[in-house]
Amino acid sequence: MKQRLVVIGNGMAGMRTIEELLKIAPDAYEITVFGAEPYGNYNRILLSPVLAGEKTIDEIMLNDLQWYHDHHITLHAGHKVAGIDRRRREVRSEQGISASYDRLLLATGSTPFIIPVPGHDLDGVIGFRDIHDVDTMVEAARQYRHAVIIGGGLLGLEAANGLMLRGMSVTVVHLSDTLMDRQLDSIAGQMLRQSLEQRGLQFLMATQTEALLGTERVRAVRFKDGLEIPAELVVMAAGIRPNIELAKQAGIHCERGIIVSDTMQTYDPRVYAVGECVQHRGQSYGLVAPLFEQAKVCATHLAQFGIGRYTGSVTSTKLKVTGIDLFSAGDFHGGADSEEIVMKDVARGVYKKLVLKDNRLQGAVMYGDTGDGAWFFQMLRDGTDVSDFRDRLMFGQAHIGDSGHGGQNSAALMADSMEVCGCNGVCKGTIVKAITGKGLFTLDDVRTHTKASASCGSCTGLVEQILASTLGGGYAAATQDKPLCRCTDYNHDAVRKAIRDHQLTTITAVQQFLEWKTGDGCHVCRPALNYYLIASWPDIAVDDQQSRFINERAHANIQKDGTYSVVPRMWGGLTTPDELRAIADVADKFKIPTVKVTGGQRIDLLGVNKQDLPAVWFDLNQAGMVSGHAYGKSLRTVKTCVGSEWCRFGTQDSTGLGVQLERITWGSWMPHKFKMAVSGCPRNCAEATIKDFGVVCVDSGYELHIAGNGGVKVRATDLLCKVASEQEVIEYCCAFTQLYREQGHYLERTAPWVERVGLSHVRQQVVEDAQSRRALAERFRYSQQYYQKDPWAERASGGSDAHEFTLLKEVAG
Amino acid sequence: MSDWIEVGRIEDIPRLGARVVRTPQGNIAVFRNAEDQVFALDDHCPHKGGPLSQGIVYDCKVACPLHNWRIDLASGHAVAPDEGQAAVHAVRLQDGRIFLSLR
Ligand code: SRM
Ligand SMILES: Cc1cc2nc3c(=O)[nH]c(=O)nc-3n(C[C@H](O)[C@H](O)[C@H](O)COP(=O)(O)OP(=O)(O)OC[C@H]3O[C@@H](n4cnc5c(N)ncnc54)[C@H](O)[C@@H]3O)c2cc1C
Ligand code: SF4
Ligand code: FES
Numbered sequence: 019m020k021q022r023l024v025v026i027g028n029g030m031a032g033m034r035t036i037e038e039l040l041k042i043a044p045d046a047y048e049i050t051v052f053g054a055e056p057y058g059n060y061n062r063i064l065l066s067p068v069l070a071g072e073k074t075i076d077e078i079m080l081n082d083l084q085w086y087h088d089h090h091i092t093l094h095a096g097h098k099v100a101g102i103d104r105r106r107r108e109v110r111s112e113q114g115i116s117a118s119y120d121r122l123l124l125a126t127g128s129t130p131f132i133i134p135v136p137g138h139d140l141d142g143v144i145g146f147r148d149i150h151d152v153d154t155m156v157e158a159a160r161q162y163r164h165a166v167i168i169g170g171g172l173l174g175l176e177a178a179n180g181l182m183l184r185g186m187s188v189t190v191v192h193l194s195d196t197l198m199d200r201q202l203d204s205i206a207g208q209m210l211r212q213s214l215e216q217r218g219l220q221f222l223m224a225t226q227t228e229a230l231l232g233t234e235r236v237r238a239v240r241f242k243d244g245l246e247i248p249a250e251l252v253v254m255a256a257g258i259r260p261n262i263e264l265a266k267q268a269g270i271h272c273e274r275g276i277i278v279s280d281t282m283q284t285y286d287p288r289v290y291a292v293g294e295c296v297q298h299r300g301q302s303y304g305l306v307a308p309l310f311e312q313a314k315v316c317a318t319h320l321a322q323f324g325i326g327r328y329t330g331s332v333t334s335t336k337l338k339v340t341g342i343d344l345f346s347a348g349d350f351h352g353g354a355d356s357e358e359i360v361m362k363d364v365a366r367g368v369y370k371k372l373v374l375k376d377n378r379l380q381g382a383v384m385y386g387d388t389g390d391g392a393w394f395f396q397m398l399r400d401g402t403d404v405s406d407f408r409d410r411l412m413f414g415q416a417h418i419g420d421s422g423h424g425g426q427n428s429a430a431l432m433a434d435s436m437e438v439c440g441c442n443g444v445c446k447g448t449i450v451k452a453i454t455g456k457g458l459f460t461l462d463d464v465r466t467h468t469k470a471s472a473s474c475g476s477c478t479g480l481v482e483q484i485l486a487s488t489l490g491g492g493y494a495a496a497t498q499d500k501p502l503c504r505c506t507d508y509n510h511d512a513v514r515k516a517i518r519d520h521q522l523t524t525i526t527a528v529q530q531f532l533e534w535k536t537g538d539g540c541h542v543c544r545p546a547l548n549y550y551l552i553a554s555w556p557d558i559a560v561d562d563q564q565s566r567f568i569n570e571r572a573h574a575n576i577q578k579d580g581t582y583s584v585v586p587r588m589w590g591g592l593t594t595p596d597e598l599r600a601i602a603d604v605a606d607k608f609k610i611p612t613v614k615v616t617g618g619q620r621i622d623l624l625g626v627n628k629q630d631l632p633a634v635w636f637d638l639n640q641a642g643m644v645s646g647h648a649y650g651k652s653l654r655t656v657k658t659c660v661g662s663e664w665c666r667f668g669t670q671d672s673t674g675l676g677v678q679l680e681r682i683t684w685g686s687w688m689p690h691k692f693k694m695a696v697s698g699c700p701r702n703c704a705e706a707t708i709k710d711f712g713v714v715c716v717d718s719g720y721e722l723h724i725a726g727n728g729g730v731k732v733r734a735t736d737l738l739c740k741v742a743s744e745q746e747v748i749e750y751c752c753a754f755t756q757l758y759r760e761q762g763h764y765l766e767r768t769a770p771w772v773e774r775v776g777l778s779h780v781r782q783q784v785v786e787d788a789q790s791r792r793a794l795a796e797r798f799r800y801s802q803q804y805y806q807k808d809p810w811a812e813r814a815s816g817g818s819d820a821h822e823f824t825l826l827k828e829v830a831g
Numbered sequence: 832m833s834d835w836i837e838v839g840r841i842e843d844i845p846r847l848g849a850r851v852v853r854t855p856q857g858n859i860a861v862f863r864n865a866e867d868q869v870f871a872l873d874d875h876c877p878h879k880g881g882p883l884s885q886g887i888v889y890d891c892k893v894a895c896p897l898h899n900w901r902i903d904l905a906s907g908h909a910v911a912p913d914e915g916q917a918a919v920h921a922v923r924l925q926d927g928r929i930f931l932s933l934r
Contacts, residue, residue, distance in 0.1 A: 467912050538865045541887040541894035564847040568885040568896040576896050580882040826850035827838040
């Protein structure tokens with residue numbers, strides 16, 4: 019017989035747990051759910067936009083009744099559980115329905131704290147928690163004029179905004195003199211208050227409520243200072259209390275919330291608890307992101323996978339009031355042992371404060387421009403050491419330029435019809451609609467459903483902001499633990515470590531050793547594993563062609579019409595009349611429609627039929643040309659300028675050095691593409707300062723630059739060091755390349771890699787520690803022995819992969 | 832049945848790979864998965880016509896080489912949330928020989 023799982027509370031945390039459970043163990047339990055509210059599970063977060071008239075209840079349903087039916091879940095909607103009998107393992111609802119369990123999940127959420135002032139039980143005095151409360155408010159707005167909100171926190175302000183939009187005259191009463199004082203410092207709180215006042219809200223700050231007046235329905239509010247104002251609706255938004263009544267009654271250990279372990283179990287191991295009702299390591303959470311993390315851990319434990327542990331969350335907040343842009347995360351008050359970086363421009367309505375301790379972000383508050391919120395939040399959670407770029411930190415990621423969306427960096431200011439994703443033509447309205455209509459919570463969800471930010475990724479920041487302003491918080495999975503793909507829970511570093519430590523040399527071996535959840539992986543993990551294997555064991559691992567993207571498998575770039583492009587190598591951008599003649603002959607012979615000079619100083623032949631590739635390569639090989647790897651996660655081009663040989667300003671032989679570098683490094687596989695350039699003087703005609711490895715020649719030697727990037731996100735290089743001879747340039751280049759090959763994550767270019775590990779780390783390994791540098795360069799050369807072969811020649815001779823370039827069969831008409 | 836056409840042997844297609852059969856109705860991609868099952872689809876992605884034969888094959892799916900839509904090899908349906916279908920052709924494996932029936 020199947021095990022029986024009973025869930026009490028069909029809210030966001032409880033149902034998320036069930037969804038996660040169904041994903042990994044769909045048949046493990048017979049599931050029964052009790053929910054006090056007479057609906058399926060809805061997105062509570064979006065009650066604010068419903069109140070504001072921006073959404074309807076139908077639009078915010080996450081799991082409707084049909085969903086429960088489709089998944090064979092018995093739902094007792096509208097049934098409040100009255101008691102748990104742990105000895106008989108049975109729960110009973112107020113209506114008298116009972117259910118037995120093998121495992122029990124408590125997800126009872128929390129209840130609004132109603133301040134026990136005289137009159138708190140009058141009609142028209144409510145909290146803001148569920149659909150019923152929203153109905154009450156909408157109804158009151160039709161009949162009455164004056165509303166008072168007690169509590170100027172997130173919920174209070176969203177309620178106030180909604181009621182104002184529904185035509186009421188709204189006063190917000192707040193105990194302290196800063197709005198949202200749990201999320202904002204006094205300056206940001208002040209700016210927020212001003213803009214809400216401009217919209218028509220009224221505030222009574224540092225004011226304490228004494229009594230609610232009225233006989234049946236509330237009529238007015240009186241404050242400690244004697245002031246009395248009219249109110250036919252009072253919303254108490256003075257905080258929430260974990261809903262632990264039921265658990266306490268059943269003798270389950272509670273303090274402020276139900277005490278749970280890292281596996282989300284209460285003191286009775288058959289009884290789990292997730293959500294706002296929980297207290298974990300002394301913390302209770304009132305935002306969805308941490309509850310979802312709990313849900314995931316709880317589900318894996320229920321499914322008896324038992325690998326995940328919940329270790330607590332750092333949260334971030336956004337106020338969901340359309341047009342107001344604020345963000346806060348972590349501990350932003352700071353203290354004696356922390357430092358602050360502050361930027362304030364009141365006229366522009368922008369304020370930012372970052373709190374640092376030991377060069378790591380502790381907290382952030384931003385008002386008016388939250389474009390970098392997601393970036394700061396990620397560094398905060400990862401504990402990134404920012405010392406290498408602390409001087410530029412405040413200016414955000416955008417200080418390095420932001421092509422792709424015209425410099426737009428505030429989603430709040432965008433109209434619904436404005437384009438967010440330039441690759442796939444997705445506008446803001448479409449994204450918001452998908453988030454609310456389809457119940458999306460993460461960047462990944464938005465990517466799969468709308469394609470926004472799924473191609474080049476330059477609009478990722480904007481999409482994250484739209485998510486945050488629609489849902490009110492950061493929902494990305496904690497980045498450090500982000501698994502390589504959906505087939506595994508291990509991240510890139512863990513996979514690489516296992517490959518090295520346990521000498522795994524085939525994809526199957528890795529998948530078995532790390533207990534891959536899918537049989538043969540997927541299009542995301544297989545190319546990554548293949549790279550990690552050949553990079554770790556160049557002499558042993560067999561390159562698995564079926565795990566390579568088509569471009570690398572066919573050694574040419576696929577084009578939109580299914581034809582291919584061919585780019586032969588032109589060492590350092592140099593060519594000869596003979597090479598040019600051979601290219602021209604090939605273009606004629608194979609009727610190649612387009613011949614183009616690329617941005618990488620060489621020539622591209624576009625529109626070649628796949629079956630012709632080996633013959634095209636054969637002809638190019640005859641003229642001494644080899645593959646340019648324009649298709650590979652590998653060394654691409656080494657751009658050069660004319661240098662001292664011809665140029666009147668040239669200080670060194672940049673062309674010759676570029677040719678040498680390309681001859682040494684070509685053919686090597688990398689985590690992502692890798693580009694180099696050598697400029698003959700600081701005029702830098704070869705654009706060396708936006709390359710993965712760039713050399714700028716000066717009179718006294720060579721400046722070595724690393725981690726530059728053109729493309730989606732322009733990033734100028736960091737100066738690695740200066741050296742005196744060409745020999746040193748080559749050694750440093752090999753060492754840097756190898757460090758990247760060993761430590762970069764698959765599909766991570768040098769720019770994000772160096773930002774992740776820190777420039778100091780790279781300097782330490784490549785510059786300061788000479789022994790490490792020599793060893794790295796040595797490992798690079800060792801690997802090149804195996805990989806510096808022209809893949810075109812191997813195939814043009816008909817030797818390898820012949821099946822790749824021929825039809826299986828031609829069926830005549 | 833007479834309209835089964837022999838197109839090759841299973842070893843002619845790499846495991847987790849595909850090859851193309853050219854027919855008067857257009858190209859057909861014949862796939863082989865890890866379990867040595869074979870499937871045949873029009874070599875034409877329902878998104879923008881990408882050649883599915885060039886994609887990465889895993890499980891019972893292929894990821895289109897152009898924009899990564901995933902297509903179920905047995906039904907030809909795009910994996911949700913994408914929507915669309917590639918035409919499916921009947922295919923049969925007998926003693927290691929692959930037979931295709933054109934629609
Ligand atoms: C052919 C070429 C355009 C041209 O006609 O000039 C080109 C063509 C493509 N680029 Fe590029 N890029 C070309 C130079 C560049 C440059 C300029 C350069 O190298 O100096 C850049 C900016 C510099 C940089 O990379 O830092 C560039 C930044 C990109 C990017 C963005 C990379 C990034 O990190 O942001 C992509 C997308 C990607 O790799 O994911 C991309 C991707 C592509 C792809 C591979 C798109 C694709 O996946 O199909 C195009 C392949 C076309 C083909 O079949 O040949 N291409 N691409 C250039 C080939 C150079 C060569 O000789 O190998
Ligand atoms: C207006 C509003 C706006 C919000 N905005 C945001 C935001 O922007 N960002 C954010 O991250 N979070 C926001 N939140 C908080 C978020 O909604 C909660 O953190 C989340 O819903 C908590 O999930 P839960 O499952 O723990 O509780 P709930 O979703 O409240 O679910 C608990 C359920 O259990 C039921 N229940 C309780 N006792 C019993 C019983 N004895 N028997 C049967 N059923 C019972 C309740 O009726 C309820 O349906 C907001 C909340 C509100 C009210
Ligand atoms: S060549 Fe580069 S810039 Fe041009 S369309 Fe293709 S990817 Fe975009
Ligand atoms: S053509 Fe196949 S995914 Fe776009």
